[in-house]
Every structure is written in structure tokens, then in C-alpha cells.
Amino acid sequence: MADIINKYFSRLSERQREQFDTMLRLYPEWNARINVISRKDIDNLEVNHILHSLAIAKFHQFSPGTRVLDFGTGGGLPGLPLAVMFPDTTFLLADRTGKKLKVAGEIAKECGLTNVELRHGDVAEIKEKFDFVVSRAVMPHPDLLKICGKNISAVQRNAIPNGLIALKGGELGAELGHLSSRSEVVTISNYFSEGFFKTKKLVYTTA
Numbered sequence: 001m002a003d004i005i006n007k008y009f010s011r012l013s014e015r016q017r018e019q020f021d022t023m024l025r026l027y028p029e030w031n032a033r034i035n036v037i038s039r040k041d042i043d044n045l046e047v048n049h050i051l052h053s054l055a056i057a058k059f060h061q062f063s064p065g066t067r068v069l070d071f072g073t074g075g076g077l078p079g080l081p082l083a084v085m086f087p088d089t090t091f092l093l094a095d096r097t098g099k100k101l102k103v104a105g106e107i108a109k110e111c112g113l114t115n116v117e118l119r120h121g122d123v124a125e126i127k128e129k130f131d132f133v134v135s136r137a138v139m140p141h142p143d144l145l146k147i148c149g150k151n152i153s154a155v156q157r158n159a160i161p162n163g164l165i166a167l168k169g170g171e172l173g174a175e176l177g178h179l180s181s182r183s184e185v186v187t188i189s190n191y192f193s194e195g196f197f198k199t200k201k202l203v204y205t206t207a
Helices: 003-008 014-031 042-053 055-059 079-085 098-110 141-151 173-182 195-199
Strands: 067-071 090-095 116-120 132-136 163-169 183-187 200-206
Touching: 003 042, 014 042, 014 079, 014 098, 042 055, 042 079, 042 195, 055 079, 055 163, 055 200, 067 079, 067 141, 079 090, 079 098, 079 116, 090 098, 098 116, 132 141, 141 163, 141 173, 141 200, 173 183, 173 200, 195 200
Parallel strands: 067 090, 067 132, 090 116, 132 163
Antiparallel strands: 163 200, 183 200
16 A cells, blocks of 8 residues: 555545555566666665655646656656646656666556656657656756757746756755756655655756
């Protein structure tokens, strides 16, 4: 059971609870076949991976009709947990590694997620526009924005301006550099009390 997720998101529907429970069951099964999460960390799936992804849901509630690109999704993180949380938002999960994307696709199907699309290939080749790009520990922030900045729409439909929301760890001052003036850095332990989050950050940068 997704007890820790339920603790922080008490208003989930029964359907959403079932979807998170399915996710918690399927990731270890798939990970034994195709390594998408460190095998030494799979026992910490709920906190270190799914709840971590949901820090974005604590930071911002996507408006219905929002389009989100998950840049370098790997096995579907943070995109799949966010797709459960926001059924009226559409998510494009993109990654270069086909076998990891296969895991994301199978878990999305088993969870009954109809708001998820998968794209195998170089994210730099994606032309569509999105309200937000999300990412989890993919590459340095300036490099990320350089690649995906073209994909952020100028049309606004949310309470905050469109932009990039990335989950990161450690000291970010040097990495953000000239982006600091248009970025907001949130310590994820503001949302979740587990020790894992003490060094984890969410970085929101406007386009």
C-alpha cells in the first residue's frame, strides 16, 4: 500500500490510490528484468522515487489541459506519478533508451493511464510546445534549458509562468549561474520529512 504517499496526499481518489499501489507492485517486477532504478535502491521505491517525483505536485498544481514534457524520463519518473496525480494534464515521456521507455509504457498501461504518450529518441528533435518541462537528475540545468527551452510555450494557462521544473540534489549555486535571477530553488524537505529529502531540491526556471 502507498501509505507514505497517502500521508502527504490525503485527498487522492480511490482510483489514484489503486494506481499508485499498482506502480509500487510493478516497478520491482520490471526492474528485475530491465534495470531502471538502482537495484540497491528499489526497496526505497515509494519515498526515493515516487514521492520524490511528487514534489512537483506539492510545488504546483497543473491546470486542466496543461501539457507537460518529461525530459529523459527513463522508466517513467517523474512523469508517471504526476500523470496519476493530474489526470486532466497530458504528459509526453521522452527518452533515448528504448528498453527503459518500454518499462514506462507497460506500467502506464497497467495503471490505466490514458493521459500519457511515449517518445523514443533524442529530446532535442521534439518540436511540440508544452506548458512545462519536468526532469529528474538528467543533466546540468543550463544544458537542460538550452535543449528544451524551444519546447516551452508562450501561451499561459497556469497560475505560474510556463517553464522548467527540475528535481536535483546538492549545492546548485554554481550550476545555476546566470539562471539564478529567473529561478526559484525549493528545498524538498519543506514538503516531506523523510531524511532522503534533506539535500534534495526543486528548481523552477521561467522560460
